[in-house]
Amino acid sequence: MTDTRTIRIEALRFNPETDSEPRLQRYEVPFTPDMSVLQGLQYIKDHLDGSLTFRWSCRMAVCGSCGMMINGRPHLSCETFLRDLYPGPVRVEPLDHFPVQRDLAIDQAGFLDKLAAIKPYIVSAKERPLSEGPSRQTPAQLDAYYQYSQCINCLLCYAACPQFGLNPDFIGPAALSLLHRYNLDSRDIGWSVRADAANADVGVWECTVVGYCSEVCPKGVDPMHAVNENKVNSALDYLGVKRLLGGR
Amino acid sequence: MKLKRSQEPIFWLLFGGGGTLAALVGVVLIVITGILVPAGSLPPDTMSFAAMHAFAASLFGKAAIFLVITLLLWHGVHRMAATAHHIGLASAHTAQIVLRGFAALATAACAYLLVGL
Amino acid sequence: MAEVRTYRRPMPADWWTRNPSYVVYMLREASAVFFFLYALVLLWGLNALSQGEAAFDGWRALLATPAMIAFHAVAAAFALLHTVTWFMVLPKTAPTLRLGGRIVPVAAVVVVGVGASAAISAFIYAWVAGILPPGLAEAVRNLVPPGGAS
Structure with missing residues (x-):
């Protein structure tokens, strides 16, 4: 093809069985204008070096698997195009602030614990029998949480958060956004179910409003808003007036 | 996960109160007391001893001086503690203890001075 | 494991x-x-x-x-x-601010906030400089005895 060009991709390599620390490896990758960084990595794996490790699944910004640092910024590699980075080089590294498992794959275990801690499911006041049919919501009730429900757990926001980098125990932007998403859902009991996580020293109070999380989110979620709205909720709870002033 | 309740709300409310006060009157106060009055651009008795003494003797004056000085201090130390941690000067905890301890002492001093005027 | x-x-x-x-x-x-x-x-x-x-x-x-x-x-x-x-x-x-069903942009909040700050600043400056309109000056004198501001 005439519109094939070549770009250099520098990938961080780390093999936990043989390496004591990571190094960068260079690959010369031919690409066409329709190729994403993810497709560049797949070219490397298929044609140049089968040992390069990275996560991916859907190729269309839905699954949240392929997040990585591309030239020092957190991006989904499936929706970042090599043509936009030409002439390169393109430096790809695992997401910042996470332990590196192998090459571009990070250890997500800590995040999964945090996700469990915020109870990412609807907790209703009473069991609803199936015979009652679907729980209906008005468009306004859906609007209240819709933005936050778009989170795909890609963890770009954690790579954008220096507070998480400095304190790995911080529950962090995505999990706190999902905490807010369920608290705002009219089918959920709300605040009291997840108050212990929000109120914790590793909860909303670890945030210093850098705001970069909201800039890098590929799905338009605003974690900075979720976290800081819950600082007010947590402060009211602390003063014992949360219930008096209402709100979810 | 172990979750321990944070004591931050009380300091965050002071930070927020100070930040709002600073956003509303910070610029004008700094320009008046720090630039216009020292440069002599305002009436000469604006910050004279007699004028300020009378102001600090009034209830409104005491309240205004106390709120401006102490809330700006608590606002300042809140962000400074985070920054000290960010640039690696101290742990978040140490920075908070030192700076908040200082702000508490300064608040007491401010109250003591105002009561005496 | x-x-x-x-x-x-x-x-x-x-x-x-x-x-x-x-x-x-x-x-x-x-x-x-x-x-x-x-x-x-x-x-x-x-x-x-x-x-x-x-x-x-x-x-x-x-x-x-x-x-x-x-x-x-x-x-x-x-x-x-x-x-x-x-x-x-x-x-x-x-919570997300809405006016007539539409989300209020952050820029609008900034304009209102900075506007409020400017209005308060103008008032304080006029008070200190002694150029408040007579009615306002009278109200301020009732609150604070003459002598100036901090």
Whole structure:
């Protein structure tokens, strides 16, 4: 093809069985204008070096698997195009602030614990029998949480958060956004179910409003808003007036 | 996960109160007391001893001086503690203890001075 | 299951210089240092005031030195940055603002907030400079005895 060009991709390599620390490896990758960084990595794996490790699944910004640092910024590699980075080089590294498992794959275990801690499911006041049919919501009730429900757990926001980098125990932007998403859902009991996580020293109070999380989110979620709205909720709870002033 | 309740709300409310006060009157106060009055651009008795003494003797004056000085201090130390941690000067905890301890002492001093005027 | 060996990359001390978003954040946070120092200058003045006229005049003479005027000029610039950024963050502490079913943009909150700050500033300046309209001046005199403002 005439519109094939070549770009250099520098990938961080780390093999936990043989390496004591990571190094960068260079690959010369031919690409066409329709190729994403993810497709560049797949070219490397298929044609140049089968040992390069990275996560991916859907190729269309839905699954949240392929997040990585591309030239020092957190991006989904499936929706970042090599043509936009030409002439390169393109430096790809695992997401910042996470332990590196192998090459571009990070250890997500800590995040999964945090996700469990915020109870990412609807907790209703009473069991609803199936015979009652679907729980209906008005468009306004859906609007209240819709933005936050778009989170795909890609963890770009954690790579954008220096507070998480400095304190790995911080529950962090995505999990706190999902905490807010369920608290705002009219089918959920709300605040009291997840108050212990929000109120914790590793909860909303670890945030210093850098705001970069909201800039890098590929799905338009605003974690900075979720976290800081819950600082007010947590402060009211602390003063014992949360219930008096209402709100979810 | 172990979750321990944070004591931050009380300091965050002071930070927020100070930040709002600073956003509303910070610029004008700094320009008046720090630039216009020292440069002599305002009436000469604006910050004279007699004028300020009378102001600090009034209830409104005491309240205004106390709120401006102490809330700006608590606002300042809140962000400074985070920054000290960010640039690696101290742990978040140490920075908070030192700076908040200082702000508490300064608040007491401010109250003591105002009561005496 | 065997523990997975991982590599934790250290956070570089200069992390905040590596991204424009972090630099802007640190500039915003730096405003706090100036408010802190300004509050100490005022506290110092209050202390001088309590010690008598000579001490107070000494404090005022110090304020008139070029170094202190320069400090206050820089502090005023950071205070202005604080005013704008404060109203950018403030709406994030409240549920999404809606007016007539539409989301109020952050820019509108900033305009209202900075506008309120400007109005209050104009009032304080007019009060201190003694150029308040007669009606307002009368109301202020009832609240604060003549003598000036802080």
